[in-house]
Amino acid sequence: MTTTEFDKEYAELAKRSGELFQRASEIIPGGAGSSARTRKFGWKPYPLFIKDGLGSRITDVDGNEYIDYLLGLGPMILGHRNPVVTEAVVNAIRDYGTCFGLPYELEIEAAQKVVDAVPSIEMVRFTNSGSEAVGSAVRIARAVTGRRLIVRFEGHYHGWQDTVYWSNHVDPKEAGPADHPRPVRSGPGVPQELEDTLLVLTWNDPESFVKLMKERGEEIAAVITEPAVFNTGCILPEPGYLELLRSETKKYGSLLIFDEVITGFRFARGGAQEWFNVMPDMTTMAKGIGGGFPVAAIGGTKEVMSIIAEGRYSHSGTYNANVIQCAAVSATMDLLAEPGLYERQRALGFRLADGITTMAEDAGFPSRIDGIGTVFQLWFTEHPIHNWRDAEKYSNEELFTQWYQEMLKRGVLFHPSHLENLFVSLVHTDADIDRTLEAAQDALTAMARRG
Ligand SMILES: Cc1ncc(COP(=O)(O)O)c(C=O)c1O
Incomplete structure (x- = not known):
């Protein structure tokens, strides 16, 4: 999908967000309270405006619900409105x-x-x-x-x-x-x-x-x-x-x-x-x-x-x-301090990461996942990434952008930049992971079809 095609679909999907973005941009530089939420950092064509969050889910002002792996850029480890x-x-x-x-x-x-x-x-x-x-x-x-x-x-x-x-x-x-x-x-x-x-x-x-x-x-x-x-x-x-x-x-x-x-x-x-x-x-x-x-x-x-x-x-x-x-x-x-909490959630995260890795491989994408369960990133490269220079050189940003866009359309939210990551909270459930894996299968199939 070209960026323009995605922009058209996004304009439909996030119509009310677009209106709020126009309004916000008049009085809030970049239309958002932190530059990390703006176009410059990947939120293209404009950021989603959020209505509310609950547990592992977040809902935008257009009524779209997402399984949330952005987690407020990290803080919501206990989910929204714990x-x-x-x-x-x-x-x-x-x-x-x-x-x-x-x-x-x-x-x-x-x-x-x-x-x-x-x-x-x-x-x-x-x-x-x-x-x-x-x-x-x-x-x-x-x-x-x-x-x-x-x-x-x-x-x-x-x-x-x-x-x-x-x-x-x-x-x-x-x-x-x-x-x-x-x-x-x-x-x-x-x-x-x-x-x-x-x-x-x-x-x-x-x-x-x-x-x-x-x-x-x-x-x-x-x-x-x-x-x-x-x-x-x-x-x-x-x-x-x-x-x-x-x-x-x-x-x-x-x-x-x-x-x-x-x-x-x-x-x-x-x-x-x-x-x-x-x-x-x-x-x-x-x-x-x-x-x-x-x-x-x-x-x-x-x-x-x-x-x-x-x-x-x-x-x-x-x-x-x-x-x-x-x-x-x-x-x-x-x-x-709940006994077993981290073990359980790391296992969930590893299940998600392993599932995505297998699917990406089956779809023919050179890729690897690095992480520790409750946080990971899918790199579109087979080359090991040891530091920023490796990421700059080897990570395929274009494929990652497609991955982000296809997942967003399927109700899964994470950061649009290949240099960020996915956070699995301590309240994500097996059902969240199952749904995310279904979305990933569809998304990667759509990407592979496009070639
Ligand atoms: C490792 C690290 N240190 C410091 C900061 C700055 O934290 P804050 O955004 O709360 O100022 C961040 C923010 O992302 C971070 O990831």
Whole structure:
């Protein structure tokens, strides 16, 4: 199907969304509250406008219901309008208030549950968004070590703060050689001078990492990484790679920051650090921690967090640890503790991923799926994807776009970009997976017919 054909069908399918998009575009830049929801990020010809969500389903303003694998870009791990979390938040704001500018007991309860759940975290502070959490973690690392340099990896995303808004999905022509990438700003307005504070590397490449640490390890404040990369499709660490990041940072006195904004609570309650059994010094978390409510957190060892505890570093924020956040976190942590929950949902996700892989193969599409059950991506390539450069080079974007379009028409929603992924929530059911597999069979058959 050509883009124009799809646009015509979409105009029918999403007529009311189109009208709302026109209206929104007059007063909201790009017609949506985040650039991630606009044409630029793949929502073509315009984003769907949503009426409501319930559990694993989401319904648009034209009345189309979708099985939702977008999950609000990650946070809705307990599904939409989870009754337990919603009730906890509603009760808390009705019974206590929203924000006091002073601490309160529910904050301790929420913090304790996060400390209990995530293995490396001994102390935690709540904040409002992943970008805020990462911004603070990077500055804390510099303050703790007295060093300036931050190591980050191409294709990872750590939010929109100047210090880290670099080298996510940039023009490969500007990115330099793979063994010595050049930091590239992810957008205008980021001071070019900050380039000198960053060292950018190709992920899953042990040699370049060891070499850099040998040359500059003693100047490096922190190495920040997504422990599994979910901001370039879905890329898992090669065996031993996270362990290498851990041992080398320890050797040179640099801190290791796991940005678990996506990985946190997603395929294991203790996050990627529990799953891969590698412990960072600091962890940032957001999507998932509050079951869909807006809350993020920075956690760390007592040694690192003592800089805040002793007042040598001021981590402030009017809305930090407000009542909505702490009620949401506390209820979410309880729900995530259900025995067998992650095992069951990972198995569902693997069943879906395996089914799609077989169908794609039978339909004659070179493809592979990478993931950990509750999050995965279908790559239209047979070539292994180890990092962003591989994804740029080998992933067939055109086929992925067709796949997205055919699935959307069949009532299955996920992100239109091949560099994003599918999230399976902790409330998706066997019936959801069966229906999705039926849609996938139809979609891939339609794609194969087109040739
Ligand atoms: C790994 C990672 N870190 C940080 C962020 C920024 O989080 P937020 O959008 O809440 O600012 C994101 C957002 O997608 C993310 O995926």
